[in-house]
Amino acid sequence: MFGRCNFALYNKYTIVYKTFYKRQLSARALLSAASVKRQQQPHKLLILPPTTSHGQNSLHTTNAQHLRQSMSADTKYKLTEVEGDLFSAPETHSLAHCVGADFVMGAGIAVMFKQIYGQVDKLLAQGVQSGGVATLQDKERYIYYLVTKPQSWGSPTYDSLRASLVAMREHMRKNNVHKLAIPRIGCGIDGLEWDKVSAELNSVFDGEELEIVVYNYVPK
Structure with a gap:
């Protein structure tokens, strides 16, 4: 009887391992692989859409005008x-x-x-x-x-x-x-x-x- 109990517990822990811990380990492995892949790829410039804030729009316009003036000053x-x-x-x-x-x-x-x-x-x-x-x-x-x-x-x-x-x-x-x-x-x-x-x-x-x-x- 003692042997049958141990066998039942073994089966129970095997099922838990396969359904829970194994999934966690697989997910962690995927995340780790994705992180390594991102580090190996070159950085890309993030282009943000224009802001709708009036103050920031004014600043953007001013900077653009200044840039055009600097480029054409000569x-x-x-x-x-x-x-x-x-x-x-x-x-x-x-x-x-x-x-x-x-x-x-x-x-x-x-x-x-x-x-x-x-x-x-x-x-x-x-x-x-x-x-x-x-x-x-x-x-x-x-x-x-x-x-x-x-x-x-x-x-x-x-x-x-x-x-x-x-x-x-x-x-x-x-x-x-x-x-x-x-x-x-x-x-x-x-x-x-x-x-x-x-x-x-x-x-x-x-x-x-x-x-x-x-x-x-x-x-x-």
């Missing part, structure tokens, strides 16, 4: 030359020319700037020295006075011109100026070479969202 700067009178430039374009820190403006195109826009006292009050820029505002445009020398009778250098251009660029950035009309600045009576001046312009403004139109006055 193609937005443009420098062209035309024949004509600088003062016939559209009012959408700000103007710029070179002066001395004394703002005498007694020769060259500076004379026309002085006659048309005046306000010499206001320019002097800004206290700009060589390498800086003074400004006046005429309606929606700015008039830039690139101070490239201490006195009007002196001569500018390429370094002082570049410093003035950088100062003007910073003002333009802060005030969203994207169109500029100029003569061949620093050339003429100031004696700089246009090839070198245009190279300075390209160096300072490359990458800016800016259109520069150079007006060459040709008497008829």
Whole structure:
């Protein structure tokens, strides 16, 4: 009888093992195999659907716009030359020319700037020295006075011109100026070479969202 009891218990535990523990062990084996397979596979990028949150959508739009601007920034700067009178430039374009820190403006195109826009006292009050820029505002445009020398009778250098251009660029950035009309600045009576001046312009403004139109006055 004792032997029959042991045999019955053996059969009972065999059935439990096959129906319960064996299933658990098989499931664990499958999970372990799947885990190993995932580790061996390369990681894939998870692309999430657009969120419906207004704040996050705005952030996504802002980042996308910034990316587009960064990618296309190098193609937005443009420098062209035309024949004509600088003062016939559209009012959408700000103007710029070179002066001395004394703002005498007694020769060259500076004379026309002085006659048309005046306000010499206001320019002097800004206290700009060589390498800086003074400004006046005429309606929606700015008039830039690139101070490239201490006195009007002196001569500018390429370094002082570049410093003035950088100062003007910073003002333009802060005030969203994207169109500029100029003569061949620093050339003429100031004696700089246009090839070198245009190279300075390209160096300072490359990458800016800016259109520069150079007006060459040709008497008829």
